[in-house]
Amino acid sequence: GSSPASPPGENRTLPPPLTGALASYGGLALLMTAVxxxxxxxxxxxxxxxxxxxxxVATLNGINTPAGAGQAFRPFVHPGTWIFFTALLSYAIYRRTCLCAPGDLARAARATWRSAYPASVGIISTVGLSTLMEHTGMTQLLAQGLAALMGASFPLVSPLVGILGAFATGSNNNSNVLFAPLQKSIAGLLSIELSLLLAAQTAGGAIGSMIAPAKITVGCSTVGLTGREGDVLRKTLFYGLGIGLLLGGLALLLTR
Structure with missing residues (x-):
């Protein structure tokens, strides 16, 4: 049967695991706010x-990338640093309060590595490809070709570029890394508001993420549709491209 209700006026306390979890998230929030x-x-x-x-860097085709500094990494104001410190502090507290076993930290580290490794490889590869394209002039060449082909109508297909990037790479973030420089170059060539093309790019990337084969595979495996990814892709592709064209039409109207 169900446990008897607590008598009126009796203090109710949260279970220790829940209290520890709330303390971890609360500590992280306080640290991030303080920093x-x-x-x-x-x-x-x-x-x-x-x-x-x-x-x-200079290519044989005469494309020069001037010397300069890369992106600055500020370790003591980066969220990842404080998430890491909070995890270590939480583990120490859990060990003292007997809320976790001695091997839990190693198991958590292995699970985190298995989860983060595929995404990290994808992001590093995408950033590398984007940098290579930009430094060798490929991005500028593509921008010139698209600008000449589409002219002032390019905003109509700008979201489709984002969709293509997300479809190929599996995420909106990777699509933006790969094609945001292209959108920037085209904005400069056609004198179009940069923020408009970037908005169309990331909106298209969000739609493309929905129809990305990698996402569809994960979704199908979750709901027991393994082997029917092709059917799902055919149905979602129609909606994805339709929404992309609507976004493109809106972007084109905003440039008028």
Whole structure:
């Protein structure tokens, strides 16, 4: 039978695992707020950075990328740093309160690695491809070709570029990494508002993520439709392309 209800006036306490989980998330929220809040702490942590210097790169076709500094990594204001510290602190607290076993940290690390490895490989590869395309002039060449082909009507197909990127790479983020430089180049060539093309790009990427084969495979395996990915793709492709064209029409209207 069900457990008897607590007598009126009796204090009810949360289960220890729930209390520990809430403490972990609460601690992370406090740390992130303290680091992000303007003040002495952020002023002292923000200047600490790692930044690589890159030499000039020139191709045989005359495409030059001037020497300069790469993206700055600020470890003490990066969310990942504090998530890592919070995880270690939470584990120490759980061990002292006997909420986890000695081998739980290693098991959690292995599970995290198995989950993060595929995504990390994909992101690193996509960023590398995007950088290669930009530094060798491929992005600019594609932009010139599309600008000449579509002219002022390019916003109509701008979301379709985002859809193509997400369909090929499996995520909106990777699509933006790959094709945002292309959209930027076309915006400059056609004198179109950059923010409009980037909005169309990322909106298309969000739609493309819905019809990406990688996402469909995962979804089908979750609901027991393994082997029917082709049927699902054919149905979602119609909606994805239709929404993409509607977004393109809206983007084209906004340029008028």
């Amino acid at each position: 992000a809040w303007p003040g002495p702490l952020r002023d002292n942590l923000y200047p600490v950075l790692w930044q690589m210097k890159f030499p000039e």
